[in-house]
Amino acid sequence: MKLSERLIAPGLILFGGGVIFASAGLPQVPGVRFGADLMPSITGGALILFGGMLGWQAWSKPMTEPLLDISEWKVSTRKRVTAIWTICALLAGTLLFQSVGFPLIGLIFMAVLMVLMGARPLTIAIVAPLFVLALHLSFTRIMHVELPVGPLGAFL
Known part of the structure; x- marks a missing residue:
């Protein structure tokens, strides 16, 4: 495209x-x-x-070319689903950010994205929670940016 x-x-x-x-x-x-x-x-x-x-x-x-050219767009179904997931999850995350909280939204977004990209379950189970926790702690403790914690507030 x-x-x-x-x-x-x-x-x-x-x-x-x-x-x-x-x-x-x-x-x-x-x-x-x-x-x-x-x-x-x-x-x-x-x-x-x-x-x-x-x-x-x-x-x-x-102007010598069309504004949008999809004649040569050959993308696998997995890549299309990944793109759709990314867009929809970011929109949903934006709307639900205050009520659901950053850790839960980040964990769900990253885990599903890793599944769609073909990561192994053990890798997902280790990397996704640790990365989201490290990101949350770096924002809240180091940079002093308050992020909503949602239902996981008791654990953080």
Whole structure:
């Protein structure tokens, strides 16, 4: 599948704006000179800048290719299911983040993704919980970013 730069550029610009808008609501950390919104704002600004540069390049030359070309798209069913799972799980995780909590959402997302990618059950049983726990602890204890814990709050 080939997606034209004329479609990618506005998508990057919109996504960058969304990142900046969402980061404005992050809580300030007491005693820290820079807020939690600094890195997401820089990232959003970079996305807008690069999207603008890509759009300028794409729209300054004549259009010779279609916006979307799926004529040569030959993808296995497993890869399609993996892509669909990733998109749907991220959307569901965004909606359920506060009520279900980061550890449970992260564990389910990562375990299913590892199954779809062909990982062995023992690897999944070891890697997924340890990685999600390490990620949660690094955010909450080292970077002091509060993440919702959901029903697993008693264990963390």
